[in-house]
Amino acid sequence: MSHHLFLLSPSDTPLYELTHFSSRPVQNVSSPLASNLPSWSTSAFAGTLTALSGASSANQQYNPQGGSARIGGGKDRHVIQMVANASLDVIEDVMRKENLMYLKSVDKFNEWTVSAFVTPGNMKFVLLHEARNDEGIKSFFMDVWELYVKTMLNPFHTAHTPIRSAIFDARVRASAKKYL
Amino acid sequence: MAYAQAQSQHPRFSVLSTASLGSIEHLSPAASATRFSLPSAPSINTALAGGKTGTRPNIYDRNLNKTRTTEVSASAFAFLFSEVVQYTQKRVSGIADLERRLNTLGYRVGTRVLELMVWRAEGTSKAPKREIRFLPALMSIHTQVWKSVFGKPADAIEKSVENSDEYMIIDNDPPITRHISVPRDMSQLSCSSFSAGIVEAVLDGLGFPARVTAHNTPNDQYPNRTTILIKLEQSVMDREEALKT
Numbered sequence: 001m002s003h004h005l006f007l008l009s010p011s012d013t014p015l016y017e018l019t020h021f022s023s024r025p026v027q028n029v030s031s032p033l034a035s036n037l038p039s040w041s042t043s044a045f046a047g048t049l050t051a052l053s054g055a056s057s058a059n060q061q062y063n064p065q066g067g068s069a070r071i072g073g074g075k076d077r078h079v080i081q082m083v084a085n086a087s088l089d090v091i092e093d094v095m096r097k098e099n100l101m102y103l104k105s106v107d108k109f110n111e112w113t114v115s116a117f118v119t120p121g122n123m124k125f126v127l128l129h130e131a132r133n134d135e136g137i138k139s140f141f142m143d144v145w146e147l148y149v150k151t152m153l154n155p156f157h158t159a160h161t162p163i164r165s166a167i168f169d170a171r172v173r174a175s176a177k178k179y180l
Numbered sequence: 181m182a183y184a185q186a187q188s189q190h191p192r193f194s195v196l197s198t199a200s201l202g203s204i205e206h207l208s209p210a211a212s213a214t215r216f217s218l219p220s221a222p223s224i225n226t227a228l229a230g231g232k233t234g235t236r237p238n239i240y241d242r243n244l245n246k247t248r249t250t251e252v253s254a255s256a257f258a259f260l261f262s263e264v265v266q267y268t269q270k271r272v273s274g275i276a277d278l279e280r281r282l283n284t285l286g287y288r289v290g291t292r293v294l295e296l297m298v299w300r301a302e303g304t305s306k307a308p309k310r311e312i313r314f315l316p317a318l319m320s321i322h323t324q325v326w327k328s329v330f331g332k333p334a335d336a337i338e339k340s341v342e343n344s345d346e347y348m349i350i351d352n353d354p355p356i357t358r359h360i361s362v363p364r365d366m367s368q369l370s371c372s373s374f375s376a377g378i379v380e381a382v383l384d385g386l387g388f389p390a391r392v393t394a395h396n397t398p399n400d401q402y403p404n405r406t407t408i409l410i411k412l413e414q415s416v417m418d419r420e421e422a423l424k425t
Contacts, residue, residue: 010385096387096419101308120298120310121291121385142303149299150239153292167240 003129003180005172006084007148009159010122016163020176080112084126087114091124101145102138117141121159123148129180136179143175248300251331258359265360265371275366279373279394286377287384289329294382297328310386314412314420317386322349325382329375330355345412349379352402362396370394372406379408389413 007016087107094106095118107114115137117125125144127137147168151157264285265278272278301324302308311317323333330351340346357371372394380392390412397407 095310096312097423099309099312101302101310118310119295121295122387142308145299146244146303147240149244149295150242152295154239155288159291165240167238171240 001130003127003176004080004084005128005144005176006081006126007144007163008088008124008126011160012085012088012124013160015123015161016168016172018169018172018176020173020180022176022180080128083109083112084114084128087116087126088124090114091116091118091126102141104134104137105132115141117145119145119148121152133180140175140179143179144172147171147175244296244299244303254355254358257356261356261371261374262360264374275369278369282371282373283377283380283392286374286379287381288377289374290378290381291385293325293329293378294385297324312387313423314388314416317383317388318347318349318410321379321382325378326351329378343411345414345417347410347412349408349410350397351375351406351408353404354406357404357406367396370396370406372408375406376408379410383410388416390416 001022003020003022005016005018005020006014009015086109090107091103091114094103101118101120103116103118105113106116111130112128113130113132115127115129117127119125125141125148127141129137148163151163151165151168152159157163265282268281268285269278272281298308298310311320318337321334322337326332326334332355334349335352336348336350338348338350340348351372354372354375356374360371362369362371376392376394380390383390383392390410392411393409395407395409397405399405
């Protein structure tokens, strides 16, 4: 089971992203293979790939191994980014009406559920996950928020600076391990 | 933040301190100390030495509530702000430009004030909330933001009679301009443009884009009275209208 986290600036620039593979047992699996195989091609996600085959084959020509260092299989990377990006429309709709920061399960795409967290400064944290884990995800988002506040207090940080701090990365990973 | 400061100060001060070490051979230590007038130099050096032996401090280890109730010395801030104004004034071509730059500087402060202030208020709550309506947001600027930045709430909020998209926050004696006397030929200038920038950043962050300016509105009782004028964008008015029902 994997989680994908994206931090997006108010102008929707991605500042940080993380893929986390959870070792926890999956509660409602569509395909049991997905939990223990890091390779994406055999997971349930292959169905999505087929559906989006036009986009994926075009992208593979340009970038056959794109992002494979951080992700299990590079070729699905753009699909995940697309799902996250597509959910922004829904998030922006909901955040105008809801005064909660944590917007749980705002969007769904095939097996992915999208949860989001909107900070008062209009930063958006978008998390793609497969199983329901509302409390865990909320605690995770609260940790990320605290880390983000610390990052932005740095006078050299602007709203559009990608977050490259190794310590930030390590802290987010530790929190992901704890809650997701 | 602590680390960034240490790093940014390090090369500058180390150059100065090696220079002063070199001069000790020729001059008395007292003379070199007065020459460079850096009373804090030894403490910076010890801090750096401590940093080298131990682990480097990083901003993520710092507790965000540590400085929640601490206050900044008003004289130190007045001094810093006077430098900010002087620095800015040397690089602009007019009062409007100067106000715009002060506004930009305030904006950078405001984005951080907003995020930190809300984190401190909501960081431990079960269901953290954002402001989505304009009037509560304006009230929270009037009280919470003013309290966390200036240590006291602002004195009044007014709504413009002529234009429905204009609101005013009034401070009878803004702490940041208390020690500034504006020359007569620049009487248009309000250094509270810096506060206006803070307000603009907070409104922007909360999703109420607006143009915020500062104006001197002295009266007999309060010669420093300042009005922060908020002119909301049409999109905000439309949204408020839609949310009303």
